[in-house]
């Protein structure tokens with residue numbers, strides 16, 4: 001082994017900021033991790049999680065071989081034993097109970113892992129039934145629905161052009177902690193500072209004075225779950241005061257009159273008492289959006305994980321359009337990713353739009369969205385007997401036993417499954433229920449190409465990282481997923497995965513040469529496949545997608561991107577600032593921006609009804625994120641676990657006093673779904689009537705193997721969230737604004 005110091009460049013896979021890292025190694029050890037100052041996009045920025053990749057790589061609790069349950073206990077096994085067990089048990093369940101009996105859940109890290117993302121899709125395609133779930137329905141599905149209906153594809157999501165905007169209205173997001181989401185912008189702090197230096201203004205709307213509010217020019221407290229009311233009042237004001245100006249978008253929109261009618265009753269005066277922001281302020285913000293051009297409105301997890309998640313997501317882009325800021329430099333813009341982006345393939349300006357509700361969940365009858373059912377329905381699909389009941393589950397990089405609503409019920413359901421397979425790197429709260437665990441490689445043993453985040457980025461770029469360390473002698477996740485696919489296709493535990501992989505790329509090439517608007521239309525498939533030799537697996541798919549993508553070389557037709565060109569550019573290739581893309585980006589049936597989609601406008605009745613059912617004195621729960629945490633799964637790394645204990649319930653001092661809860665003491669919090677005890681932290685950072693507890697904690701379950709995390713387990717806030725509370729348009733879980741009662745804990 002080479003023990004001299006080597007320097008590697010690697011994109012961080014831990015969050016959406018996609019920072020470029022400089023990693024120094026000696027032999028199989030990491031000696032240092034820093035931000036890559038020469039990275040074309042992140043320019044040296046890094047957060048503590050990026051540094052902790054060293055500990056993730058070295059974590060003794062990270063699984064390095066399969067585990068199989070024998071006599072009730074998870075024990076190490078060989079890969080062949082593990083796949084043989086899956087083949088035997090899964091196929092028996094399918095034979096006895098039919099296609100719907102085997103379900104799949106995909107978690108958040110799968111979106112950050114090239115090998116897994118590409119080949120999980122392959123496995124999901126051969127899953128025989130419709131019971132697919134993912135972390136998207138505790139996250140961003142409302143934004144997919146509103147974007148799909150307005151612009152024509154689920155990933156046509158406008159991002160705030162922070163580097164050129166003069167006014168940034170941000171709701172329900174805290175990029176100072178999260179580093180941004182549906183908004184890939186490493187070094188948010190630096191970008192805000194530059195915006196402020198050129199006279200721009202950041203306004204944060206949040207029931208908590210967050211770390212982002214601290215760096216903002218203005219912070220507005222808002223009553224949780226009322227962003228739709230606030231934004232409807234802004235839209236109402238823009239119409240009422242004659243401020244609507246569509247600019248160059250005018251010929252490209254449909255439904256302006258319907259929209260005006262739809263928001264006509266939501267005046268600032270009616271909405272103000274409901275959301276806790278005065279009518280005067282609402283009118284002022286509406287005016288500022290028009291006066292401080294260019295401007296951008298953006299919302300994230302706090303606006304999606306609420307009762308009106310789709311409506312808020314829609315209103316955000318409605319306001320971007322009404323103020324002339326959609327698709328304009330400094331406004332909210334559509335990235336043009338070099339690969340994998342469905343709104344960049346084809347003619348543009350027209351498409352087939354999106355379809356929702358193709359099928360309904362068995363128990364609650366919730367409509368399908370993006371070929372999935374809401375994870376809030378997963379427990380009932382497992383614990384409700386009858387035809388189509390889920391008996392077996394495959395989880396892929398997910399920890400639903402901590403991350404999804406009413407985890408107590410879901411954990412009972414997981415324990416009652418006939419069979420469970422987890423593709424995961426830890427033995428944790430979810431995988432402790434598994435019959436077989438299949439761990440992937442360390443991130444530093446994987447190559448990396450971001451499939452999703454260039455589609456959500458504030459600049460266009462292309463970056464690829466080869467593996468830092470040599471691949472150990474065990475399967476990568478793409479190979480694991482192909483073996484699972486082989487089993488589901490009834491080819492047995494040792495299907496010819498090389499042949500499956502060849503089949504996948506052949507289908508992709510075939511479909512692109514058949515696509516009349518593709519850059520490789522009518523080309524010879526054999527010639528294309530030959531040009532991709534000798535690559536296999538994820539690299540072959542990425543090379544194909546790049547070369548047939550909007551900046552690609554079209555397989556020798558023109559100068560352009562190939563995977564080779566990225567291999568030769570270790571700090572990445574910058575593809576420039578975002579460009580205006582309307583009408584080319586639009587894929588709706590009409591070829592226009594649909595301002596008043598029927599589904600959403602029809603649901604405004606519910607917004608109106610909510611005005612009558614408001615309960616003034618109800619305490620509600622919201623969540624929060626912290627820099628040294630990542631949902632449920634980085635609490636086992638000493639570098640991130642150290643420091644002050646972070647799983648506290650923030651409560652306003654007035655509420656604390658009224659309820660008899662003392663700072664630093666334990667409080668009991670209960671909801672319809674459950675009860676937890678948690679340390680209280682009295683602070684006027686949260687508005688009265690609101691408590692804030694971070695999610696992803698509660699590492700004290702028997703059977704998990706997380707030595708560091710178990711030391712300071714914290715409490716699981718998703719024991720309080722309610723599986724019956726969903727946004728009906730998207731099926732997304734409501735995680736903000738959960739009614740709770742709070743009292744001192746007796747012990």
Ligand SMILES: Nc1nc2c(c(=O)[nH]1)N[C@H]1C(S)=C(S)[C@@H](COP(=O)(O)OP(=O)(O)OC[C@H]3O[C@@H](n4cnc5c(=O)[nH]c(N)nc54)[C@H](O)[C@@H]3O)O[C@H]1N2
Nearest residue numbers: 107108109135139397398399400403423424623631632695
């Ligand atoms: N109350 C509340 N709940 C929330 C949220 C909230 O704001 N409030 N946020 C929600 C959001 S936005 C999300 S995205 C979800 C996340 O929900 P999940 O994705 O279900 O949960 P995570 O905590 O991200 O767990 C990730 C799992 O992936 C595993 N893992 C990590 N890296 C890899 C890898 O490379 N390969 C494999 N195979 N496994 C890996 C980890 O061990 C862990 O088991 O949580 C949601 N839950």
Ligand SMILES: Nc1nc2c(c(=O)[nH]1)N[C@H]1C(S)=C(S)[C@@H](COP(=O)(O)OP(=O)(O)OC[C@H]3O[C@@H](n4cnc5c(=O)[nH]c(N)nc54)[C@H](O)[C@@H]3O)O[C@H]1N2
Nearest residue numbers: 172174178181224225300301302625626627629630631736
């Ligand atoms: N350090 C760290 N980074 C992460 C993650 C992590 O767990 N830790 N998770 C990653 C994931 S999976 C995601 S999806 C992103 C999420 O990224 P963000 O959306 O930026 O997530 P949060 O930091 O939770 O910020 C949400 C904010 O919404 C506020 N809020 C709650 N309810 C409401 C409401 O009703 N209205 C309004 N206006 N605000 C409300 C909360 O107080 C909180 O400040 O972060 C990603 N990055």
Ligand code: SF4
Nearest residue numbers: 012015018019047050
């Ligand atoms: S902000 Fe931190 S976790 Fe996110 S990509 Fe950058 S270094 Fe990684």
Ligand SMILES: [Mo]
Nearest residue numbers: 108135138139
């Ligand atoms: Mo997320």
